[in-house]
Amino acid sequence: MSSTRPPAPLTDARTDGAPVPLVAVRDRFSNWLFQKALPLWATTGCDGIAQDMAALGAQECLTLAGVPALPPFKRLRVQARQLFAFSWAALQGWEEGVSRAHGIFRFMQRAHGEDGSWARTLTREGAVLDGTADLYDLAFVVFALAWYGRLEGSGRAEALARETLGWIQQHMSTPEGGFLNCLPDDGAARQQNPHMHLLEAVLALYVTTEHEADLALAHTLYRLFRTHFFEPVTGTLGEFFTKDWQPVAGEDGQWVEPGHHFEWVWLLGEYHRLAGVDTSEPAMRLASFATRFGLVPETGRVRDVLRRDGTILRGGSRLWVQGEALRGILCQDKQDSRGIAARLATNLLDDYFTGCPVGTWVDQLDAAGAPTVTKIPTSSLYHIITAFDSLNQAANLATKPSYSGL
Structure with missing residues (x-):
């Protein structure tokens, strides 16, 4: 089973080893998103620009060279x-x-x-x-x-x-x-x-x-x-079910994804905010399982797929999983008291937004941290933006007046 040790927070040598604050990583993320990513996806990432400002919609994906596939x-x-x-x-x-x-x-x-x-x-x-x-x-x-x-x-x-x-x-x-x-x-x-x-x-x-x-x-x-x-017994979220909503037989019935656990943590927080329904107990259980078994202590990355007992089915780390973990962690710990969110956001910047054409991303790392990709999927921008939005809101809580993002 996975270690329960949390990842060590990133530190900044310029501040005598103090943890990297959310504001600093937010500012780095904002610069990449607004100055590099969005301009690329608004031009190369759109189709029919010459005709009528994305007259043919968005590109499905880019090649690893950063051109439309x-x-x-x-x-x-x-x-x-x-x-x-x-x-x-x-x-x-x-x-x-x-x-x-x-x-x-x-x-x-x-x-x-x-x-x-x-x-x-x-x-x-x-x-x-x-x-x-x-x-x-x-x-x-x-x-x-x-x-x-x-x-x-x-x-x-x-x-x-x-x-x-x-x-x-x-x-x-x-x-x-x-x-x-x-x-x-x-x-x-x-x-x-x-x-x-x-x-x-x-x-x-x-x-x-x-x-x-x-x-x-x-x-x-x-x-x-x-x-x-x-x-509720294991604190896990099933993925595949029979017609009457029972877990399917075999490995698929044991299949759980930490990224979806964290995504539900955020959703439960939003549902509570809007509807006033107390969702704290399942949200806490989902976050606990995903953090305990999904988070790799040595790297701060989040694994793709586990079994309900916490053992690893797929040890790689998709980009979207890191973004949803960032949202879920900040929903549970808005001040990032353990430094996990700052580590996740820094990982996105250093591990997923580098080694690729400017403004794009590496969508999948294997368990050793090596890229395993054949294309740059357009669809990942949704996860990147929702992760940034949560990071920006959390950073705003620490700095007044609020930050505009531009």
Whole structure:
């Protein structure tokens, strides 16, 4: 089993070995994000720039040389994540994000069917390639529309988000609770992951609209978490389930991901903040397990996949896992009293944002810390931004007046 020893906090020789403060690492992160990453993804990372400011949406991915890889498809989830990214950036005052958000929104609507459904993939030019309705994708559509609505301001995006939620509830609900992974149903194991992102989306929509009705589905999803996803004896979060929400047989039934544990920690904190429901006990249990078994003491990186007993299934460390760990740790310890968040953020800057084209990232490290990647996925920007946002808010608590990010 993994060691329970926490990682040693990073120290700064310039300050006589004092721990690196959140403000310092936030400032480094902000400079990389606003001066290097966002400008690259707003140009090289967008398609059809010459025509009409991302007229063909976001690139699916880049090569390791930092140029568009141009696969013959574009996934809806990637377009939605980039719509969120540029909407968020524009709301922080990064003006170039406005035109990119508008362009991606227009392109993304090509996946929207007359019946209210959304297609899973498009061709590079925007024709429907796979019309399957995927719950994971739909969750990100709602999430992105909630954020775009704060930027766009007409109410159109919020209305489209509500329409999408209504379509999900009408067509994808199951008698056993929760929703199908996709429609048509592929018969695969039920998954908690798309439900987690659907909760994230509903909470974001409620923040945008402040209409109590937009919070209703969040209560349903929280009950699903408490009754089926969360296992209180071990303090773990299951990933794969049978039709009646029992853990599947074999190794997949023991499969747990520290990154999703930390992601739920943040979500439970947000749900508590917005709905007033006490979520402290499951949040603490999830954070405890993920920190105890997922965090590597020697490096401060977080492992990808464990068993419910804490043993390692995959010892590598995806970028997104580090970002979600940063969010979850700061949700539990806003002052970063143990220095774990500063270590995680510094790891992102030093291990994942270097050794690659400027403004991009290494998406996967193996257990020894070596890159194991063949492309630069656009979709990781969503995790990077949400991690930075939490880091920025925590740093703001330590410094008044608040920091703008630019």
